[in-house]
Amino acid sequence: MTRPISLALVALLAPVVAALILAPIPALRKRGWPAAALCILGSVLSFGAAVALLVDTLKDSTPQTLAVPWVRSAGKVIAEAGVHVDGVAASMLVVVTLVALCVQVFSLGYMHDEPPPAFGRYFTYHALFLFSMNVLVVAPNLLQLFIGWELVGVTSYLLIGFYFRKPSAAHAAVKAFWVTKFADMGFLFGLLALFAASGSFGWDARLAPGAATAVTLLFFLAVVGKSAQFPLHVWLPDAMEGPTPVSALLHAATMVAAGVYLVVRANPLFAQSETTRSLMLGLGAGTALFAALLALVQTDIKKVLAYSTCSQLGYMVAALGAGSVLGGFFHLTTHAFFKALLFLAAGSAIHAVHSNEIGAMGGLAKKMPLTAGAFIIGALSLAGIPGFSGFFSKDLVLEAVEGKLGGVPWVLLLATAFLTAFYMGRVVFVAFFGEPSGEQAKHAHEPGWSMRAPLVVLAVLSLGLGYFAAPFARLHGEAYHFELGAGPIIGATLGIGGFVAAYAVFGRGKREAPPAVITWVDSIARTRAVNRLYDFGYRRVTMVLANALAWIDRYVVDGAINMLAYTTLEAGQEARPMQTGFAADYVMAVLAGVVCLAAWVVAR
Amino acid sequence: MTLSTCLLLATALFSVGIYGLLTRRQVMAVLLCVELMANAANICFVAFSRFRGGVTGQVFASFSIAITVAEVAVGLAIVILLYRTRGDTRLDLASEMKE
Amino acid sequence: MDAVGFAIVALCMLVSASYVVRAANLIHAVLWLGVTLLTTAALYAMLGASFLAGVQALVYVGGVVTLMIFGVMITRKHDGLVVPADSGSPARGALVGGSFFALVAVAIRATPGLDVDVAAKAITPADLGRAFLGDQVLAFETLSVLLLGAMVGAIVIARRHDPGAPRRALGSRSSPVAARTAPEEARS
Secondary structure, eight states, X not given: OOHHHHHHHHHHHHHHHHHHHHTTOHHXXXXXXXXXXXXXXXXXXXXXXXXXXXXXXXXOOOOEEEEEEEEEETTEEEEEEEEEESHHHHHHHHHHHXXXXXXXXXXXXXXXXXXXXXXXXXXXXXXXXXXXXXXXXXXXXXXXXXXXXXXXXXXXXXXXXXXXXXXXXXXXXXXXXXXXXXXXXXXHHHHHHHHHHHXXXXXXXXXXXHHHHHHHHHHHHHHHHHTTOTTSTTHHHHGGGSOHHHHHIIIIISHHHHHHHHHHHTHXXXXXXXXXXXXXXXXXXXXXXXXXXXXXXXXXXXXXXXXXXXXXXXXHHHXXXXXXXXXXXXXXXXXXXXXXXXXXXXXXXXXHHTOSBGGXXXXXXXXXXHHHHHHHHHHHHHHTOTTSHHHHHXXXXXXXXXXXXXXXXXXXXXXXXXXXXXXXXXXXXXXXXXXXXXXXXXXXXXXXXXXHHHHHHHHHHHHHGGGGHHHHHHHTTOOOOOOOXXXXXXXXXXXXXXXXXXXXXXXXXXOSOOOHHXXXXXXXXXXXXXXXXXXXXXXXXXXXXXXXXXXXXXXXXXXXXXXXXXXXXXXXXXXXXXXXXXXXXXXXXXXXXXXXXXXXXXXX | OOHHHHHHHHHHHHHXXXXXXXXXXXXXXXXXXXXXXXXHHHHHHHHHXXXXXXXXXXXXXXXXXXXXXXXXXXXXXXXXXXHHHHSOOBXXXXXXTOO | OHHHHHHHHHHHHHHHHHHHHHOXXXXXXXXXXXXXXXXXXXXXXXXXXXXXXXXXXXIIIIIIHHHHHHHHHHTSOTTOSOOOOBOSOHHHHHHHHHHHHHHHHHHHHHSTTOOOOOOOSOOOHHHHHHHHHTTTHHHHHHHHHHHHHHHHHHHHHHSOXXXXXXXXXXXXXXXXXXXXXXHHHHHO
8 A cells, every 4th residue: 555545544544443433323423522622633633644644645646546345236346435635635535634623623712602412413413513524525436436426415414504503504404415415416326327338437438428427417507506606605604503603614616626536536537528618607607696795795704705606606617617737636635725714704793783683783893803804815815906816816727718608708707706896895894894883893802713713724824825836736747827918807807806896895884785696696585486486396295296196105005905804804704694504505505516526517 | 218317306396395395394304304305306306317327326326325225314303302402393492593 | 117216216316306305394305315315325225236226225224314303393394384495596596407417418428438338257255345445445444534533523513502501410419510500501
């Protein structure tokens, strides 16, 4: 076993060992802090291994695989399980473990007020989640990736529904699970189609064009669900019911990125279908704009960030659809860091004012400079301001999309860039500048070290990662060069312009009526059209069908059996009077039988 | 007097016995009819012995007589028991076997 | 001559049999049964089975009929001699009996080789004796066991289970016999 493989195994297994120790020993969980200690220990080990692995891979990025036979059928092995290590996996592993570690450390402070049993439960779920995500990242074939995918779905359900006694949280968790499960049908059928077309679950197969399109479209359905693209985006805003660190982990960096990761991994397959790629490009760009508009009218800071994530995922999907795996994946990486930073900083603010609403904040920059600084760095990176990491990754995306599909996606993404800067500026100016708007905001203060340290780490990365694009590209086997062309200039201008516009509208404590555009978008958003559509589909179609089938089962299927039983009993009742008890009748019956027999014998 | 006429006679006797078996209400009367039917069988045995040769027919006729006698004895014992427990030997009142 | 005799015997037999099944008075029925059995004996004699005719007369007429008369007398009600002896629906019995006769008659008619008239070699009692103690000795012995069983069975079925009048022991009042009747009482 080579060193990279063993490092990958450590990264994969450390969290699950922690989880396996915690799961069967309730005493550890109920005390609270032992669970946190074990979980964070596992994450530290995992992160350490991931970093070492990344260093190794930077030196030598030939892919390595360790796979054991797993599924047998008719004597042949049709699927294997194990670890596959290459540049993509190594960098994703670092991203996942680093963000997870930051989030878990942050949670030590954020979740401090939870009762110990809940605290322990929280960290157990975190360990399980990290393991699930790692299974997905190092999967050597799409089947194991699917297993990791589903595990991620389950653990994210547990984490989103952490406050399960709150009905809205429970509903949100179920909604997330339901919508992504619906999308996972695509993954499952895609796997089946892939196997039927190529006889294996690997992503290297060469398929016929029709088969390639079918398989990749099915996989894309799963991506639409997991990465919250339109129209399956409805679960992401609701998933903000989970604790804020969970949102930082799942809905910034890892779970929603799994969809993008799938496309990156299965790129050889997706490259064989222009149809799917065009669909991805169009849908990604459309979702980016749509989500950015919705982010504009949210008053809950977490919902703003949620829609923002949705929008940025649209960027990634569009980049992949345009054929640029590097663009999509680099944006995923930078987005993971600055979005997690934004969520954690928001969490710090929420913790300080005990409310999610930006209306309850205000003037926090004076009271919480570190948090404010972190949030602003994240916002600038998200908006693609030059120098920050987001600028470089967005530039790659825009470059890739330019000129495809008649330039429409490019325009959409540029418009989105402006809106992104605008809505982030809105949040920055309303929440962190101006005057404190309530008692809580007046008494806000910085949190403890456990919540500040991750902010610092992520802020540094959000600032500086852009300059490491070249080594990053090398991991991918591609070359990177930065040129100051029209694209980046336009993008930067729009970003800066968005902030300026936000300052004009929201700066200096102006909180009067928002512009007409915002009101218009708000009224549309309030219709919750997509959600209502799903509700209709569920209640009117699915439930009606289910009730009809239940009726058939109860009255037709069971009815047939009951009718059989009833008929038998009735027949028995009818036959009862034959037993009269009179010997003469019985003799008569015997003799009648004899006569019949004799008649039959004679007649032959 | 051929074999077939003897057999027909025996059959006729048997049929008369059947009629009585199904018609009579008294247990004793039913026993009498059973006697008739056994007798008819005996006639068959003897007729075959006479017209086909061999001693087997008569041998079995004797056995049949002995068995019938035994059956009458046991049957009478049952009738007496029935009379003692019920005071009456009417067959249509003995309907305990009905379900 | 032969045929006439047979016809007379047959007629007597069937007529008396019909009286057996239709007589209202049970005693009469039994007596008519005796007649039927006697004519059967005559038939046996005509068929050359003289020993069997004698056995028939002795055992059946002498034994069974007597037994039947006893049985009828013991079990009849004392409030009147004439007991309704017929049940309803003679039609049912006629139907079954008639169809049975018809069927078998058809079968007999249809079977070839039954119209023999020639007597086989005559059978003497000596032949019968040899058969009983020779070829058929197993059946013969089993038959004796059967008769024993019938005897025991009849006694067991028909014995009295109640003590009836208190039995006096041969000697004392409190005796083993009294003790023996007690468990018998308890058992019944």
